[in-house]
Amino acid sequence: MSLSQPLPLAVALEYDGQGAPRVTAKGHGVVAEKIIETAREHDIAIEQNAALAQALSTVELEDSIPEELYLATAQVIAFVLGLRRRGGPSRP
Structure with a gap:
């Protein structure tokens, strides 16, 4: 019996500073890898x-995130903004 690793999962958010962030891309496996690769190519924080x-993968594309995910998502946005202010790397 072999244990397989779970497929990678990626969800991209867009936040324009107004309203709630929107899910702009999501996927598993090869699609997730492409989302991550594209983010790195454009120096987008990961x-x-x-x-x-x-949790975000259940949100439909182009929909705003649900209210119950605001706090967790706000923490990620704060992390990304902090990186930008410090001029640090945008990816782990």
């Missing part, structure tokens, strides 16, 4: 949070 990604 935060690894499996539980949040799983």
